[in-house]
Amino acid sequence: MASTLRTFVAVDIDTAVETQVNRLIGRLRQTAAKVKWVDARQLHFTLKFLGEIELLEAPEVCAAVQRAVTPLAGFRAVVSGTGAFPQLDRPRTVWVGISEGEEEFVALHDAVEDALHELGFRREHRRFRPHLTLGRVRQSPAGIEELGQLIRDNHDFVAGEISVGEVKVFSSVLAKDGPTYTLLGTAELRG
Numbered sequence: 001m002a003s004t005l006r007t008f009v010a011v012d013i014d015t016a017v018e019t020q021v022n023r024l025i026g027r028l029r030q031t032a033a034k035v036k037w038v039d040a041r042q043l044h045f046t047l048k049f050l051g052e053i054e055l056l057e058a059p060e061v062c063a064a065v066q067r068a069v070t071p072l073a074g075f076r077a078v079v080s081g082t083g084a085f086p087q088l089d090r091p092r093t094v095w096v097g098i099s100e101g102e103e104e105f106v107a108l109h110d111a112v113e114d115a116l117h118e119l120g121f122r123r124e125h126r127r128f129r130p131h132l133t134l135g136r137v138r139q140s141p142a143g144i145e146e147l148g149q150l151i152r153d154n155h156d157f158v159a160g161e162i163s164v165g166e167v168k169v170f171s172s173v174l175a176k177d178g179p180t181y182t183l184l185g186t187a188e189l190r191g
Contacts, residue, residue, distance in 0.1 A: 004052040005171040007184070009065055009112055010044040011105075013132065013162055017079050018043060020159040021096060024082070025134055028094065028150055032143030035094065035135040039178055043132050047109045047167065050121055060119060062169050062185030068115035072108060073191040074165035077101025079132065080158040088148045095131035096159060104164070105130040108189075112167065165189055 013021075022040035029037060053061060078100040084091030098105060109128040117123050137144070169185040 003055050005055055005058060005184070006173065007050040007053045007058070007061065007169065007171050008046055009048040009050070009061075009116075009167060009169050010046050011108075011162075011164055011167055012044050013079065014160075017160045017162055021079070021132060021134065024096065024154060024157055024159070027154065028134070028147065031146040031150060033091075033147040034138035034140040034142070035147070036138065037135040038133055042179065042181065043134075044168075045105070045130050045132060047112045047128075048116055048121075048124075050116070057119075058169075058171075058184050061116065062187070064115040064119055065112055065167055065169055065185065066187040068111040069108065069167050069187045069189050071191045072111060072189045074163060074189045075101055075104040076161055076163050077105060077130070078158065078161050080156075082151045082154045082157050083131070084148065084151055088151055091144065091148055091151065092137050094134045094137070094147070094151060096134060096157065097132075098130045099158075100161075101164070102130060108164070108167070 018040050021043060025037050077098050079096060080099040081097040083095055083097060085093040106128050113123060167187045168183060170181045171184055172179045172181050
């Protein structure tokens with residue numbers, strides 16, 4: 001049995017949003033760009049990636065996340081807009097963002113970040129930008145311009161609305177056919 005867990009904290013999306021995002025992925029797949037697309041069933045908004053943690057730390061991480069989010073009120077967010085990091089002309093990561101609820105997502109992230117920093121986890125120095133990662137571009141220039149244009153063409157994409165009422169802590173095991181997630185804990189927003 002492994003003594004460490006590859007761990008992250010996230011917000012899930014609902015099935016209706018997942019369906020719409022999967023349709024968008026289908027459109028974006030039509031380019032020649034070599035992209036590792038995320039299975040739509042595994043889409044989530046990552047609040048904090050912790051990397052490898054000791055198995056015995058998992059309960060403490062879950063408790064810290066619970067303490068952090070319990071005072072916060074649930075909120076709604078509209079999943080919409082496409083983009084790419086670092087930029088559309090050189091996409092490395094293709095994503096869908098948020099058009100409503102961004103400030104609440106940032107506050108949620110900051111609460112989780114602060115609580116986990118108290119446990120010794122490193123802070124992220126970039127401003128948090130809520131997004132669903134759809135795919136990661138491989139090292140191939142073929143189809144990149146076309147992919148960038150398709151992302152631009154779908155800038156007004158709307159997947160739908162989600163209700164954010166809980167945060168989940170997952171472990172992740174990487175495999176050739178994609179990661180497998182295991183739920184370690186759930187923390188409700190009760191404020």
